[in-house]
Amino acid sequence: MKRSSLVLVFVVFFLVALASAAASENTHNVNIAFNGHCDTMELTLSGSPPIYIAGTHDLSACTDINPNLSPIEYVVGFRHRFYWSIDPRGSSKVLDVMDPALGYYDNLPYALEYLINTDETCAWAIYEDTGSGHVLSGAGTCRFFKTGSPPTPRAGSQPSFETYK
């Protein structure tokens, strides 16, 4: 093999390795359990910068959801800068997650949004739209866990989005 071909092969391998490394650096998981509630979220952030959120909202440990419905929801959103003064406060960046729970589980035509602070402490707030504006309807703290190892919830606890009941 000519020297120039060898260099070319090396460069291609280097670029592929660099791209792979960059891709892996820009994808990471954030898994949270809502304290005092039975649900968890396993979220993946991707992109460059890593702002795209996709993941699952797992309610399989919740006992009072309709057993005929899937206990797993699929959620999307963005990580973005936001105001310190708006709940959950305490961070200039939030995970902003769109959730179908009110429509899917409660059969209500209402939007539901989670804002989650994971930079300093784990804290969350939910906003609903029931015809009176985009209203804060619940908030709390959360804790992180390793992928596939969610903590056991307290017996009889409610899903985080049912805090208004």
Next chain:
Amino acid sequence: MKKLCLVVAIVALGNLAASATDINFSLDTFCDTFQLTLTGTPKVYLDGVHTTCPGLPNVLVGGFLHTIPGMGAVLDLSDPTFGYTEMSPYGWEFITNADTRQPCVWASYLYYPGTPNVLYETGTCTYFTDVDARPNVSSLRPAFKDPAVN
């Protein structure tokens, strides 16, 4: 007198900040319309109605105005259509540009099992002030009826 003017100015500024802004747009080539109101202090709280097509239920949407790197200021909406209308456990998100002096563009994001990409649809949109003045769109499909998912 100066103090009175100062008080009036402060009150006027407060009212300006607190006043609501209506933003209405329709998705071009779809039958969907959004009639939104931006409120709050700071003025970032967004809520309103997503009207799909005749015969389909309307849903209430909401979210925040914020910035996204590479996109600038956006209106970011959570939409319950997949959960409510389709009985599917999928969160749906709409992003449109927040500067209504610019051409209206939108994208929606959806994550469902097996999808490699959360970007679901993109398109242009049109601002309007009177929903009744909108041309008949009954022949168009709603945005959530993408053949790839439905």
